[in-house]
Amino acid sequence: xxxxxxxxxxxxxxxxxxxxxxxxxxxxxxxxxxxxxxxxxxxxxxxxxxxxxxxxxxxxxxxxxxxxxxxxxxxxxxxxxxxxxxxxxxxxxxxxxxxxxxxxxxxxxxxxxxxxxxxxxxxxxxxxxxxxxxxxxxxxxxxxxx
Numbered sequence: 695x696x697x698x699x700x701x702x703x704x705x706x707x708x709x710x711x712x713x714x715x716x717x718x719x720x721x722x723x724x725x726x727x728x729x730x731x732x733x734x735x736x737x738x739x740x741x742x743x744x745x746x747x748x749x750x751x752x753x754x755x756x757x758x759x760x761x762x763x764x765x766x767x768x769x770x771x772x773x774x775x776x777x778x779x780x781x782x783x784x785x786x787x788x789x790x791x792x793x794x795x796x797x798x799x800x801x802x803x804x805x806x807x808x809x810x811x812x813x814x815x816x817x818x819x820x821x822x823x824x825x826x827x828x829x830x831x832x833x834x835x836x837x838x839x840x
Contacts, residue, residue, distance in 0.1 A: 724802045725762075728809065732816060734799060739792035741820040747784035749820035750774035754789050755813045760806035762799030771815065789818055 725731050741749070753772035757765040768790065773782050801809075 724800050726802045726805055728805075728814070731799060731801075731805075731809075731814070735792060735796055735816055736818070738796035739818055740788060741818070742784040742788050747781045748777065750777040750781050750785055751817065751819045752782075752785045752789055753815055753817045754793070755815050756793065757811055757813050758797075758799060758801070758806075758809060760801065760803075760810045762797060762801045762806065764793060764797050765811060768793055772817075785818070785820070792818075 725734055741747075751772065751774045752770060754768050755771050756768040759765050770786055770789070773785070777785075
């Protein structure tokens with residue numbers, strides 16, 4: 695009679711792996727900090743193309759309930775001074791579309807309780823950042839290795 699083999703632990707893990715990954719894929723990533731909320735909202739935002747609107751800075755104040763849905767109406771509180779009416783309108787629409795795409799946000803229970811009803815000022819920036827100055831290569835100043 696052949697000796698009885700014990701099942702290998704990896705065999706059991708291979709059977710259970712789809713169960714573990716299936717539940718993780720079914721649930722969205724939970725937001726646990728205000729930094730996570732800002733990052734999630736910025737990831738949903740698509741600024742208008744530069745061919746249709748000049749870049750501006752815009753800030754929206756919005757409140758959420760415990761479940762991550764928007765409370766009341768978001769309010770635009772800041773727009774760049776030099777923006778034209780068309781630029782303002784295009785960016786306002788882009789911000790509201792981002793809020794619509796992202797909400798309700800998947801808050802953890804702790805974060806939902808902490809920020810429910812509190813206004814958050816969320817800045818969206820599309821201004822062109824100044825390009826870094828080119829570095830001058832100074833071959834005659836290379837350090838000597840002794």
